[in-house]
Structure formats: C-alpha cells, structure tokens
Amino acid sequence: MTTGFFYSKAFLKHDMGRGHPESPERLSAVMNFLQGLDIFDGGHFRLVEPRVATVQELERIHPKDYIEFIRTASDRESRFDADTRASKGSFNAALLAVGAGIKAWEDIVNGEISNAFALVRPPGHHASATQARGFCLFSNVAVVARHITTTMPDSRVLILDIDAHHGNGTQEILYDDPKTLYLGLHQDGRTLYPGYSGFTQELGEGQGRGYNINCPLPPGTADTSFLRALNTLFPPLVKQFQPTAILVSAGYDAHFRDYLTGLNLSTTAYLEISQLIMETSYQICNGNVIMLLEGGYDLKALSESVYNTLIPMSGKGEVIQEKPPEEDPRIPKYVDKLLSVTRDALQPWWQIP
Numbered sequence: 001m002t003t004g005f006f007y008s009k010a011f012l013k014h015d016m017g018r019g020h021p022e023s024p025e026r027l028s029a030v031m032n033f034l035q036g037l038d039i040f041d042g043g044h045f046r047l048v049e050p051r052v053a054t055v056q057e058l059e060r061i062h063p064k065d066y067i068e069f070i071r072t073a074s075d076r077e078s079r080f081d082a083d084t085r086a087s088k089g090s091f092n093a094a095l096l097a098v099g100a101g102i103k104a105w106e107d108i109v110n111g112e113i114s115n116a117f118a119l120v121r122p123p124g125h126h127a128s129a130t131q132a133r134g135f136c137l138f139s140n141v142a143v144v145a146r147h148i149t150t151t152m153p154d155s156r157v158l159i160l161d162i163d164a165h166h167g168n169g170t171q172e173i174l175y176d177d178p179k180t181l182y183l184g185l186h187q188d189g190r191t192l193y194p195g196y197s198g199f200t201q202e203l204g205e206g207q208g209r210g211y212n213i214n215c216p217l218p219p220g221t222a223d224t225s226f227l228r229a230l231n232t233l234f235p236p237l238v239k240q241f242q243p244t245a246i247l248v249s250a251g252y253d254a255h256f257r258d259y260l261t262g263l264n265l266s267t268t269a270y271l272e273i274s275q276l277i278m279e280t281s282y283q284i285c286n287g288n289v290i291m292l293l294e295g296g297y298d299l300k301a302l303s304e305s306v307y308n309t310l311i312p313m314s315g316k317g318e319v320i321q322e323k324p325p326e327e328d329p330r331i332p333k334y335v336d337k338l339l340s341v342t343r344d345a346l347q348p349w350w351q352i353p
C-alpha cells in the first residue's frame with residue numbers, strides 16, 4: 001500500500017504578502033516536520049511532483065475568461081478581495097494545486113498508489129466558478145470531482161469538507177450535480193466567514209437536490225461532538241451514495257490552537273477522522289481517497305495534524321496524542337438537536353440511523 005504525497009516547491013511562489021496567514025511557510029513547516037520524521041524513506045509514501053491542470057480540465061468548472069483573468073492577475077499581482085491576492089507565481093501554483101488532485105486520481109486508477117494526500121496551496125473551497133475569494137483562486141476539489149465524473153462512466157464522488165470554514169465555493173459549483181455529494185462539517189456561519197452559507201436547509205437544487213449536506217457546528221465544538229457528527233453522517237451517506245472516490249477538503253483550522261476559528265479539535269481528532277474515512281472507503285470504494293489541503297494556520301497544529309492524518313492512509317506511523325479543551329456541556333446537547341434536524345431534512349433521500 002503506497003500513499004502518494006503530492007507537493008511542489010512551486011506552491012511556495014504563491015505569496016499574498018507579509019503577515020498573511022495563508023503563507024508559504026505553512027507548507028515549508030509541514031514538509032520540514034515530515035522530513036524530520038523520515039516518513040518518505042520507508043517505502044510507504046511516494047513523494048510526487050504534481051502536473052499542471054490543463055485549460056480543458058479547468059474549463060469543466062471555470063469559464064475560459066476567468067482562467068485568463070487569473071493568469072493576468074498573477075502577472076499584475078492583483079488583489080481579488082480584502083484578503084485574497086495574486087503574486088507572480090500564483091497562476092502556476094494554482095494550476096499545480098488542481099493538477100495534483102487530478103494526477104492523484106490518474107495514479108490511483110493506474111494502480112501506482114492506493115490513496116493520496118495533496119499538500120497544496122492556494123486552497124480552493126471558497127473559490128466560485130468566476131470569483132477568487134477567501135484565499136482561493138480555483139476550486140481545486142470541484143475540478144477534480146468533475147474530472148472523475150466526466151472521465152469515468154457511472155462514477156460518483158463524495159466530497160467531505162472538514163475545514164472549519166464552510167466550503168461555499170464547492171457547494172455553489174456542484175449544487176445541482178447529483179454525481180457529487182457534498183458533506184461539510186464546519187463552524188456555524190453566523191460566527192465565521194463566509195457567513196451567509198453552510199446551513200442545514202441548503203440541500204442542493206434541481207437534479208442535485210439532496211446531494212448537498214451541511215452540518216454547522218457551534219464554536220467550542222471539540223473532538224467528542226465533531227466526531228459524533230461525523231460518525232452519524234459520513235458512513236451511512238457513503239454506504240447509500242456508493243461513491244467511486246472520496247475527496248476530502250482537508251482543512252486543519254478547526255484545531256483548537258488555530259487563531260482564525262473557534263472550533264476546538266485536537267491533533268488526535270485528525271487521526272480519528274482519517275481512520276473513519278479510510279475504514280469506510282475500504283468497505284465501499286476500494287480505499288479510493290484523495291485529500292487536498294485547504295486551511296490550517298497554526299504551523300505546529302497543521303504539521304502534526306497532517307502527520308496524524310497520514311497514519312491511517314499509509315498504515316504506518318506513531319500517533320501524536322493530544323487532549324482537546326473541554327467542551328461546554330451545552331455543546332453535545334446542541335449537536336444532538338442539530339443531527340436530529342439534519343436527519344429529518346435528509347429523510348427524502350438518505351436514511352441516517
């Protein structure tokens with residue numbers, strides 16, 4: 001069993017300026033940490049240089065003039081919104097971030113790797129088809145999902161988004177697509193960016209109605225309630241949807257030390273999340289899992305949590321244990337109610353025990 005680990009130094013050339021939380025140092029910190037543990041020397045991982053996504057691949061989601069706009073913005077180092085801008089290396093990095101996911105799928109199909117983790121930036125889950133925003137330029141996960149469902153007959157892709165922020169871009173782009181099921185667990189939008197989306201009643205539209213599922217968790221949610229929500233929703237959805245592959249928007253800003261959000265997961269939670277994803281995927285889709293990095297801004301939390309994620313993927317490694325902060329006793333009760341509302345809302349499409 002080999003886990004493909006996709007990384008390029010070109011990701012460091014995307015730079016949104018000094019002091020920006022979505023910094024090149026995020027990836028350098030993770031790489032230094034993983035290389036310090038010699039994880040790439042034991043034969044369980046294959047370090048893979050991604051390829052760029054082609055315009056044709058991007059065009060399945062992003063209009064051609066938007067792709068050109070990002071290219072030009074990169075040359076001109078333009079600003080897209082208050083906290084999203086381009087540098088000279090941004091366009092190439094963004095093409096590689098999408099291409100990493102596509103190449104991961106190609107390598108899985110060819111039997112070269114069993115699963116993949118793509119340590120990429122810029123992240124993707126806030127970008128819409130025509131708008132760069134929230135540190136994101138292209139919708140990495142949506143392009144990869146659409147690539148799979150377009151190139152493989154009768155395929156379906158389940159997207160699990162565990163970033164603390166709602167994946168509003170992914171949701172918007174795939175909202176009417178029944179071949180992709182989006183499941184997002186995130187901090188309640190009333191208390192965090194993007195703010196206007198990620199609520200239980202957003203269920204998809206048209207043919208895609210029932211294929212968009214949100215679980216907005218209150219600030220202060222720690223391991224117990226997060227894992228309870230994930231354990232309640234994820235395995236039954238995978239079993240009933242029967243995806244060909246599972247894509248994970250692997251954000252690590254739900255960690256309790258992350259300074260951008262109010263969720264309180266420990267490093268150990270990421271091990272348990274990864275364990276659940278891998279176990280479920282082996283039962284249903286041959287372990288076909290591709291994780292793509294989204295957020296995560298505390299460098300130690302990010303590095304250690306990525307490492308813990310890799311353990312169930314590769315079947316190898318010594319777990320880093322960490323205790324989360326205590327949950328307010330009101331949180332498990334709130335999450336119970338939230339899950340019961342979600343269960344009722346999903347009743348026409350999915351049976352959640």
Ligand SMILES: [Zn+2]
Nearest residue numbers: 163165253295
């Ligand atoms: Zn985030």
